[in-house]
Amino acid sequence: MRSYIWKWSSKPMQAECKTPLQADSLERLFDHLPEVVYSAIFDDPIRFTVLARPFEALTGRTVDDVQSGAVSWMDLVHEKDRAILREAYEPAQQGEPMSVEYRLCTSDGSVREVLDRAVPVRDAAGEVVGLDGMILDVTLRRQTERALERTQMLQSMGRLAAGIVHEINTPIQFIGDNMRFLADSFAQVLELIRSYQQFKEKVRQGLAGPQDGEQMDQAEAKAELDFLSGEIPSAIEQTLEGVNRVSTIVSAMRDFSHIDERRMAPADINRALRSTLIVVHNALKYVAHVETDFDPNLPLVMCCVDDLNQVFVNLLVNAAHAIGDVIDRGRGELGTITVRTRREGPDVVIAISDTGTGIPEEVRRRMYEPFFTTKGGDKGTGQGLLFVRTIVCDKHKGRLDCDTEVGKGTTFTMTIPIEGAQPRRK
Structure with missing residues (x-):
């Protein structure tokens, strides 16, 4: 892919294109994209040689403000997110693609959340000199x-x-x-x-x-x-x-849950699970015995424990429903829900198992889809597992695995980094 060095400002665009028509077409294209297309050179500070006009609608600043150096890009980044962006630049300077979320401060004092995706640009000698990328407003x-x-x-x-x-x-x-x-x-x-x-x-x-x-x-x-x-x-x-x-x-x-204090902080996962089991006890006791196997040496985990508590509730209640379906089909005796924690290297692993119906393949393929549910309206909205995956994988940058066998039961395993994921880092 050929890279062009643009100079965009409030004046007509000038570019090293083969024809003026090509330059006009590209400018119109970039101006009508929802993303802010840019090209930047690694410098101190980073220098933008291309910055499409949607940037002005996003931030309330002009392209000239940034390209002239009157406003530093890092000055536009929310002060609490600057370290996140600097850290994202480091592997990009080594030739890796970049994908990072951070906040931009606008001229009217508001804050916009953006997703910044870019690929490295190399010079004739193969050295990484900058980035070609797009910034998407993900606030809504x-x-x-x-x-x-x-x-x-x-x-x-x-x-x-x-x-x-x-x-x-x-x-x-x-x-x-x-x-x-x-x-x-x-x-x-x-x-x-x-x-x-x-x-x-x-x-x-x-x-x-x-x-x-x-x-x-x-x-x-x-x-x-x-x-x-x-x-x-x-x-x-x-x-x-x-x-x-x-x-x-x-x-x-x-x-x-402290519903208004949803932030990352060191938390005792074992304690969180014990508290959640008390909260959902009434939903479990009629269908299952609960067994726990908690690692007593589990370290504190940097996480949003309120969100994880909600994840635990969803998985435990789902397990109870699965066992309840088995009981309704005539098995009669109580099932078993097992909750385990352990440490694996830099991660903690939380596994919630049940002796329920298991998940058929046709359901498993769709179980993370929004509003997909096999339960009646009084038991589910089809958002629970989507929420679980969003919190574990997106918010905590962890992993969610499902091991299931029809007629035997299901185990959901969550792997969460102990040191915590960088907020908004993709």
Whole structure:
């Protein structure tokens, strides 16, 4: 492919083309593309020799601003993304294609998210001297994806809400029952104490007789002291267990999602999985036993743990549905869901397995398509696995594998970099 050195500005384009017609045709083509076509020379700073006019609509700056050096390209890049772009330039200077996402700051103070794809340009000696590339505005796409992520979380939380209420209501009920029992028991014990106090006063005055001892025996029998001696400690223990259970569920919910704090940070994947299992317990307990095999030495992982929690929910609930289908077909006994974690070199591996129906080949080919679902409308929207793949593969730059056998079950395996993926790096 032949490279041309362009000089584009607010003035008519000048180019080393064979004919003016060729130059005019190329200029019209580039001006009507949605992407910003560019050619740049590696310098300090990088110097743009070609910059198509859609750049002006994207940023509110003129082409002359950049080509004259009045505005540095790095000055247009969001300050938190400059390191990302510089890092992307490094392999490009070694001859590798470049694909990176970052943010550009516009003249009106707004921010646009862009996808920058380029190939290296070499001189006659074969040395890499620059890039030919295109910049695409992906702001709307990313906003839509984030809205989908939020919607997906809210939908799942809504589906889980009834189960969570049940999980909290059960211990609250026996806490209430025990507290009413303790209140009644306290009244009985208090009456017995008053009888003891009256008997003690008679003893002090030397007025106590055999009939008073009999009255005390009757008071103890009325208070059911032997019964209360065994039941009150048990009621207190059960109440404390109920309080701990509610506290555990609330803590798990707090760990599960801070919906407005969706950022990359070091996270304990084992803890995240434990919290998620508590949150979805009601959805699993009627169809499956849950087994866990967590690597106790798993390091903290740089990730958006809120998104991964949602991934875990989707896969666990899918596993429960798959096992539920088997039970509905007459197997009867509970299935098994197994959750494992381990470290493999620079990655952590999370595997969620079920003994459900397995996924037929015709479904497997389409299972990541938007809105494709084999479930009824009350169980799925066809966005769950697409969300899983987006979060694992796109957001965390990990890998998602599916191993399934019809009639035996399915395992979804997620591989996530421990050090974390560079945000928006493609």
